[in-house]
Amino acid sequence: MEQKSLEFISAEKIGSVLTYKLLVDAVERGLGLFSQSKAGQGAATSTVDQPVRTVVNVSSKGFLGCMPVYVEADELLVTKLVTFFPKNKNIPSHHAVIVVFHANTGVPRALLDGEIITTRRTAAASVVATKYLANGNPKILAILGCGVQAESHYEAFSETFHLEQVRIWNHTPERAKEFVKKSEHRHNCVACDSAEEAVKEADVVVTVTSSSTPVVKAQWIKPGAHLNGVGACRPDMAEIDPALMKSAVVYVDSREGALKESGDILLSKAEIYAEIGEVVNGTKTALRDKTTVFKSLGEMFLPQ
Numbered sequence: 001m002e003q004k005s006l007e008f009i010s011a012e013k014i015g016s017v018l019t020y021k022l023l024v025d026a027v028e029r030g031l032g033l034f035s036q037s038k039a040g041q042g043a044a045t046s047t048v049d050q051p052v053r054t055v056v057n058v059s060s061k062g063f064l065g066c067m068p069v070y071v072e073a074d075e076l077l078v079t080k081l082v083t084f085f086p087k088n089k090n091i092p093s094h095h096a097v098i099v100v101f102h103a104n105t106g107v108p109r110a111l112l113d114g115e116i117i118t119t120r121r122t123a124a125a126s127v128v129a130t131k132y133l134a135n136g137n138p139k140i141l142a143i144l145g146c147g148v149q150a151e152s153h154y155e156a157f158s159e160t161f162h163l164e165q166v167r168i169w170n171h172t173p174e175r176a177k178e179f180v181k182k183s184e185h186r187h188n189c190v191a192c193d194s195a196e197e198a199v200k201e202a203d204v205v206v207t208v209t210s211s212s213t214p215v216v217k218a219q220w221i222k223p224g225a226h227l228n229g230v231g232a233c234r235p236d237m238a239e240i241d242p243a244l245m246k247s248a249v250v251y252v253d254s255r256e257g258a259l260k261e262s263g264d265i266l267l268s269k270a271e272i273y274a275e276i277g278e279v280v281n282g283t284k285t286a287l288r289d290k291t292t293v294f295k296s297l298g299e300m301f302l303p304q
Ligand SMILES: NC(=O)C1=CN([C@@H]2O[C@H](COP(=O)(O)OP(=O)(O)OC[C@H]3O[C@@H](n4cnc5c(N)ncnc54)[C@H](O)[C@@H]3O)[C@@H](O)[C@H]2O)C=CC1
Pocket: 084, 086, 092, 093, 094, 118, 122, 145, 146, 147, 148, 149, 150, 170, 171, 172, 175, 208, 209, 210, 211, 212, 215, 229, 230, 231, 232, 233, 296, 297, 298, 299
């Protein structure tokens, strides 16, 4: 009889092994598997079962999301539980735990601190989209927002691309200045006084704010640029100008998820061109010369 032994894997341990290189490869493979299984929905080939997450609103304070997934090919049965309390002060706005079960018996195997995985996995997903959708090698990156995701996106993009400059904007300008000063390695970072200044010459834009209303306007975006929309994960929240959503070619991590959760998609009535996994699988084209948006909501796949 199998013995129950639930291992706890701490944030420190995860942080020491979870490199962006590892994550980018794993997320790329996971997004491909996810879209492949949707294409074969109902058929015996379906290998990933990942329903759109269930969200419980906690009055006006925040929410709890439950994100289960089964990946047959990896014998992986996992759920993430994530909270988002945007008004938190002096502690992160997101917290998460991940529970791993034995896929053959259902026995719980491990409990993982989910904070670092959420932080780095999200940036890795934006890197995957950017690898496929940016028009050439991106040189100027704009980051709108200066929280946890801004840090991980800065790190992941700096490791992956040869960036000449990173333009940072935050709605409270002191925070953008602090971001730039945080490390001497950030000599290629500049704090911008306006979101327009940050965005207007950028090859790639990342929006990582808790804003419920757009922080980027269509007319600021350089034609052919690529934008990763990471915030605004509820149907009543939007970070991107609806005019940009309508004029750009829009990619998502999950069609089903985007049509249920993304205010940027729902409020603008933008058309979804493809899941990024379909591009990874070669069943949809990467229209690199067009202005593109990747609307990210957070599909969860772990490296094995
Ligand atoms: N797509 C995905 O997979 C994931 C998305 N997220 C989303 O990304 C966003 C950023 O997450 P974190 O960096 O962890 O949050 P954070 O709390 O660390 O940072 C939030 C940032 O938004 C700024 N902000 C707050 N209110 C604003 C407003 N009204 N206008 C403009 N900026 C405002 C803050 O100054 C801060 O720079 C959140 O919306 C979060 O839900 C987070 C994790 C995964």
